[in-house]
Amino acid sequence: MKVNYSLAVLLPSAVLASLLSGCAINDDGDEHVGNNHVSFEEFLASTYQEPESGVYIVDGDLPFENLDQLREFYDGLNIGQALAVHRSGNSDAKWSNSRKRNLTYCVSNSFGGNYNTVVYAMANAASDWEFAANVDLVHVASQDGNCTASNNNVVFDVRPVSGVSYLARAFFPNYSRANRNILIATNAIGGYGVWTLTGILRHEIGHVLGFRHEHTRPEAKTCYENSSWRALTSYDSKSVMHYPHCNGRQRGDLVITGKDEEGAIALYGAAPQHALRAVNGTHHVVAEGGGGGAAKANRPHIRSWETFHVNHLGNGEYSVRSINGHYLVAEGGGGGAANANRKAIGPWEKFRFINVGNGQIALRTINGRYVVAEGAGGGALNANRKAIGAWEKFRLIGL
Numbered sequence: 001m002k003v004n005y006s007l008a009v010l011l012p013s014a015v016l017a018s019l020l021s022g023c024a025i026n027d028d029g030d031e032h033v034g035n036n037h038v039s040f041e042e043f044l045a046s047t048y049q050e051p052e053s054g055v056y057i058v059d060g061d062l063p064f065e066n067l068d069q070l071r072e073f074y075d076g077l078n079i080g081q082a083l084a085v086h087r088s089g090n091s092d093a094k095w096s097n098s099r100k101r102n103l104t105y106c107v108s109n110s111f112g113g114n115y116n117t118v119v120y121a122m123a124n125a126a127s128d129w130e131f132a133a134n135v136d137l138v139h140v141a142s143q144d145g146n147c148t149a150s151n152n153n154v155v156f157d158v159r160p161v162s163g164v165s166y167l168a169r170a171f172f173p174n175y176s177r178a179n180r181n182i183l184i185a186t187n188a189i190g191g192y193g194v195w196t197l198t199g200i201l202r203h204e205i206g207h208v209l210g211f212r213h214e215h216t217r218p219e220a221k222t223c224y225e226n227s228s229w230r231a232l233t234s235y236d237s238k239s240v241m242h243y244p245h246c247n248g249r250q251r252g253d254l255v256i257t258g259k260d261e262e263g264a265i266a267l268y269g270a271a272p273q274h275a276l277r278a279v280n281g282t283h284h285v286v287a288e289g290g291g292g293g294a295a296k297a298n299r300p301h302i303r304s305w306e307t308f309h310v311n312h313l314g315n316g317e318y319s320v321r322s323i324n325g326h327y328l329v330a331e332g333g334g335g336g337a338a339n340a341n342r343k344a345i346g347p348w349e350k351f352r353f354i355n356v357g358n359g360q361i362a363l364r365t366i367n368g369r370y371v372v373a374e375g376a377g378g379g380a381l382n383a384n385r386k387a388i389g390a391w392e393k394f395r396l397i398g399l
């Protein structure tokens with residue numbers, strides 16, 4: 001994700017205007033992209049290369065691991081071909097079926113005071129893709145103290161950088177471990193203009209899943225990159241992968257559109273859905289209205305309001321998201337009611353799933369209380385019990 005820093009520094013209030021006023025001309029040579037009168041040597045000389053990794057960065061945050069990849073990119077410029085997935089050779093750059101549900105990552109402790117901000121921004125950005133398609137990004141906190149590009153206990157690392165030309169940059173699924181990093185510039189931590197850090201990371205995780213900039217498609221009429229991609233949907237000028245300043249039409253924070261979801265499903269399949277059945281075997285947890293209000297445990301049927309997206313956040317903790325996108329919350333972190341009305345994951349929206357045998361689980365809140373179906377089901381859903389008895393057991397049913 002790239003913006004024009006010189007404008008931003010001089011005119012902070014004009015950030016949005018600069019984003020919306022045509023392709024930013026950057027001091028690292030973005031203006032050359034798409035210009036086939038530039039020789040490869042000139043193109044190379046004007047391309048930003050990260051000092052640490054040697055990765056070349058084109059068009060803001062499009063990474064290339066080495067000279068061969070950069071040359072391939074350059075050779076593909078202006079070939080004249082017409083959400084798009086990155087292509088490597090003749091294959092889609094995508095995760096395997098076995099890996100797509102366990103895309104593990106660490107978040108470097110070197111974020112310091114910003115560590116929790118980054119952890120939750122990653123969780124929420126990932127959750128939005130997980131809500132759409134059959135992928136699961138999993139934070140492995142035990143690796144955060146050694147969160148480097150050479151840590152092979154995770155698929156990728158999330159680290160801070162400074163003095164770079166971008167807000168953040170990611171990678172494609174076919175990249176080698178050393179270059180599978182999400183690097184976040186210090187000045188992106190608090191968000192940038194109308195973009196939250198979560199929004200910026202939604203875009204970067206799109207790359208992690210294999211998605212190219214939507215503005216490389218000819219319909220954008222500007223900011224063309226190259227032809228190493230395959231269309232998954234029709235062109236979407238509002239895509240989370242479309243830079244606003246490249247004739248994009250997404251004006252607020254970077255959100256995943258219906259077409260983005262459609263494309264993600266085309267590549268990875270639809271997100272799995274679950275229901276939670278109370279111990280009486282009859283009643284199910286419901287998000288009233290499909291989410292946005294109370295949660296109860298009193299429905300004898302499973303329809304859309306009783307359908308949830310359950311995703312592993314990492315470290316044995318899960319989020320439970322209603323059909324319309326609201327998260328299950330233990331009010332106060334536990335000790336009171338459970339509702340289904342939160343729009344983001346924070347500490348109160350994380351539940352530790354405890355296997356209690358017999359195909360059942362208990363849901364433990366951040367402060368150690370358990371979710372309970374009052375009366376074993378048929379009534380309220382609370383999050384206030386101090387121990388696991390019969391009423392605190394649920395069956396997680398795959399739909």
Ligand SMILES: [Zn+2]
Pocket residue numbers: 001060061062203204207213
């Ligand atoms: Zn990008």
